[in-house]
Amino acid sequence: MQRFILSKKKQxxxxxxxSIVVAFISxxxxxxxxxxxxxxxxxxxxxxxxxxxxxxxxxxxxxxxxDLLVTIAVTGAFLIKxxxxxxxxxxxxxxxxxxxQRTLNKTRSAIKELTEMAxxxxxxxxxxxxxxxxxxxxxxxxxxxxxxxxxKVPVDGSVLSGEGYINExxxxxxxxxxxxxxxxxxxxxxxxxxxxxxxxxxxxxxxTTFGRIIELVEEAQDSKSKAExxxxxxxxxxxxxVLVLAFIVWIFSQNIExxxxxxxxxxxxxxxxxxxxxxxxxxxxxxxxGVLLKGSEVVDDFSKVDTxxxxxxxxLTMGKPKVTEEEFYAEDVEEILAYLASVEKESDHPLAAxxxxxxxxxxxxxxxxxxxxxxxxxxxxxxxRRVAVGNVALMERENVxxxxxxxxxxxxxxxxxxxxxxxxxxxxxxxLLGIRDQIRPGVKEDLQRLKKLGVKxxxxxxxxxxxxxxxxxxxxxxxxxxxxMLPKEKAAYVEELIAQGHxxxxxxxxxxxxxxxxxxxxxxxxxGGTDVAIETSDVVLMNSxxxxxxxxxxxxxxxxxxxxxxxxxxxxxxxxxxxxLIFSEWMNMSIGMLVHEASILAxxxxxMRLLQYKLRH
Amino acid sequence: xKKATIQLETLSCPSCAQKIENAVKALNGVERxxxxxxxxxxxxxxxxxxxxxxxxxxEKAIAALGFEVKGSQVKN
Numbered sequence: 001m002q003r004f005i006l007s008k009k010k011q012x013x014x015x016x017x018x019s020i021v022v023a024f025i026s027x028x029x030x031x032x033x034x035x036x037x038x039x040x041x042x043x044x045x046x047x048x049x050x051x052x053x054x055x056x057x058x059x060x061x062x063x064x065x066x067d068l069l070v071t072i073a074v075t076g077a078f079l080i081k082x083x084x085x086x087x088x089x090x091x092x093x094x095x096x097x098x099x100x101q102r103t104l105n106k107t108r109s110a111i112k113e114l115t116e117m118a119x120x121x122x123x124x125x126x127x128x129x130x131x132x133x134x135x136x137x138x139x140x141x142x143x144x145x146x147x148x149x150x151x152k153v154p155v156d157g158s159v160l161s162g163e164g165y166i167n168e169x170x171x172x173x174x175x176x177x178x179x180x181x182x183x184x185x186x187x188x189x190x191x192x193x194x195x196x197x198x199x200x201x202x203x204x205x206x207x208t209t210f211g212r213i214i215e216l217v218e219e220a221q222d223s224k225s226k227a228e229x230x231x232x233x234x235x236x237x238x239x240x241x242v243l244v245l246a247f248i249v250w251i252f253s254q255n256i257e258x259x260x261x262x263x264x265x266x267x268x269x270x271x272x273x274x275x276x277x278x279x280x281x282x283x284x285x286x287x288x289x290g291v292l293l294k295g296s297e298v299v300d301d302f303s304k305v306d307t308x309x310x311x312x313x314x315x316l317t318m319g320k321p322k323v324t325e326e327e328f329y330a331e332d333v334e335e336i337l338a339y340l341a342s343v344e345k346e347s348d349h350p351l352a353a354x355x356x357x358x359x360x361x362x363x364x365x366x367x368x369x370x371x372x373x374x375x376x377x378x379x380x381x382x383x384x385r386r387v388a389v390g391n392v393a394l395m396e397r398e399n400v401x402x403x404x405x406x407x408x409x410x411x412x413x414x415x416x417x418x419x420x421x422x423x424x425x426x427x428x429x430x431x432l433l434g435i436r437d438q439i440r441p442g443v444k445e446d447l448q449r450l451k452k453l454g455v456k457x458x459x460x461x462x463x464x465x466x467x468x469x470x471x472x473x474x475x476x477x478x479x480x481x482x483x484x485m486l487p488k489e490k491a492a493y494v495e496e497l498i499a500q501g502h503x504x505x506x507x508x509x510x511x512x513x514x515x516x517x518x519x520x521x522x523x524x525x526x527x528g529g530t531d532v533a534i535e536t537s538d539v540v541l542m543n544s545x546x547x548x549x550x551x552x553x554x555x556x557x558x559x560x561x562x563x564x565x566x567x568x569x570x571x572x573x574x575x576x577x578x579x580x581l582i583f584s585e586w587m588n589m590s591i592g593m594l595v596h597e598a599s600i601l602a603x604x605x606x607x608m609r610l611l612q613y614k615l616r617h
Numbered sequence: 618x619k620k621a622t623i624q625l626e627t628l629s630c631p632s633c634a635q636k637i638e639n640a641v642k643a644l645n646g647v648e649r650x651x652x653x654x655x656x657x658x659x660x661x662x663x664x665x666x667x668x669x670x671x672x673x674x675x676e677k678a679i680a681a682l683g684f685e686v687k688g689s690q691v692k693n
Contacts, residue, residue: 280657
């Protein structure tokens with residue numbers, strides 16, 4: 001019976017609304033008082049039933065809820081035969097709850113879009129070798145699955161055979177599709193745009209990257225800030241306090257009308273819902289734009305940030321060194337490059353990789369003997385000739401003569417922030433290469449945007465030498481630059497700034513810089529959707545996309561501001577209502593309920609604005 | 618100890634969340650501190666001792682409050 005009534009809330013609301021209209025028409029239009037009274041009584045009794053049931057259920061688990069306040073108020077109004085009030089208040093309360101649910105669903109739409117992208121079924125290879133469609137729960141690690149064009153990848157796994165292009169926007173936020181072939185990793189929730197793949201499942205369900213992102217966002221949306229926990233505690237005692245206050249007023253004034261009006265006016269509605277609504281909409285917006293904000297505490301801290309510290313390699317720069325300058329000291333360029341490539345192909349040094357990429361397709365000679373000299377380079381026998389590839393120290397060791405032109409080149413390349421690779425064949429210098437890590441495109445503009453958003457200090461910390469770091473800092477117009485720093489020193493530097501009273505965010509790749517990420521008030525990981533980054537930081541920029549950082553900060557500020565507005569609306573409304581009860585004649589239960597429901601809708605609509613938030617350039 | 622996640626109908630009032638939390642906490646065998654009601658995701662998460670209580674018991678307790686249970690998951 002109880003459940004039946006609750007499930008028919010919407011119908012009850014409609015009938016109660018119609019009864020009220022009938023009552024007013026019969027009273028004002030036909031002067032039929034009797035029908036009016038009966039209609040209002042029907043509206044009141046029907047309307048209060050679901051509210052009373054909810055109040056009773058809450059009491060059973062020791063919660064004094066708003067429903068209880070309203071039930072008592074309506075019953076009181078009914079008993080003193082103020083049927084207009086009792087009918088209108090119940091209707092407004094039901095109608096308000098209905099609208100709240102509709103609009104709340106809107107604020108949650110961003111996360112809902114995300115969860116709906118979760119795969120539901122998969123084509124699994126059975127023992128007879130055929131593929132059969134099964135529910136996603138029936139897929140286990142190690143199963144072989146078939147993914148067809150247009151289908152979602154059901155699990156995290158690797159490609160066994162076939163090739164195709166996958167849109168990984170759900171994981172990385174990047175809308176360009178990525179080519180996949182045998183051995184490549186694929187992720188649950190991404191979409192195969194063309195081709196056919198057979199994959200083997202490595203992680204399934206909640207363990208997939210996608211599953212974890214959803215879990216993280218869900219937890220974040222419901223995590224509570226200090227202010228919110230305070231409001232919750234407050235509301236827990238506030239509601240019973242209103243009940244007690246109304247009771248005391250009734251005892252002393254013997255005025256039931258006044259007592260029940262206080263019950264309605266005191267409802268804490270907008271206060272309890274205002275902050276969660278801002279939170280869910282703000283974090284939802286982030287999730288849609290590849291920014292994971294881990295909870296409202298993070299949003300709050302991040303909105304106050306005044307200092308952002310960046311790791312250099314992999315954050316401000318691409319983390320992929322490239323040959324940017326070259327100088328030859330002999331004519332036979334192609335021959336030199338062939339020898340150089342032959343030696344560098346053998347090495348796994350990051351600079352060697354840059355050199356090989358720069359040379360590209362070339363003739364290769366067999367390498368006979370290789371000797372790695374630590375901190376200097378490589379010496380090898382190639383095609384009967386002695387080839388030395390390395391830094392200036394290696395050249396000196398090999399007794400290679402560096403003439404004036406070479407020395408000038410070395411000085412110039414270094415001044416431009418390059419690392420140097422020199423190559424000598426049979427103790428004769430042939431070529432000088434300058435290799436530099438590229439600054440990420442657009443970083444400069446993004447940093448300016450951060451400044452505009454009110455960040456005062458932009459600092460770069462790096463393990464590279466001070467000269468290189470200074471160069472990056474000058475080009476990007478950073479406020480401070482410190483080189484030659486070990487991870488431990490970086491973390492100490494973060495602590496020092498915090499001790500000076502700054503609110504510090506640290507942006508790193510989430511792997512090397514975990515001490516600093518943990519120390520800073522806000523750890524921001526440039527994660528390509530990797531587990532470590534997702535676990536250890538407070539904010540994750542998906543797909544390592546630096547462009548998302550200004551959006552993240554702007555969003556955090558907008559969300560924090562939105563919460564403050566909502567608290568202001570809620571507290572303001574309760575104060576205004578109580579004041580007008582004391583100082584004015586016109587205040588009554590129905591108006592009080594109307595204003596309350598309106599204020600609840602106002603905070604929800606205000607929160608919804610965050611879904612549309614975009615950083616203005 | 619096992620971990621349960623129960624998916625509910627869309628929750629729309631924060632006090633509903635508190636009701637559900639108290640109801641689940643009251644069950645014998647449920648780890649009190651672990652009970653978490655995700656208001657926005659409309660989910661309940663908790664740890665429980667499978668010898669004392671089952672997920673079905675928790676679902677029943679929630680249903681008795683008038684909330685529809687959409688599904689549940691148990692993990693070790």
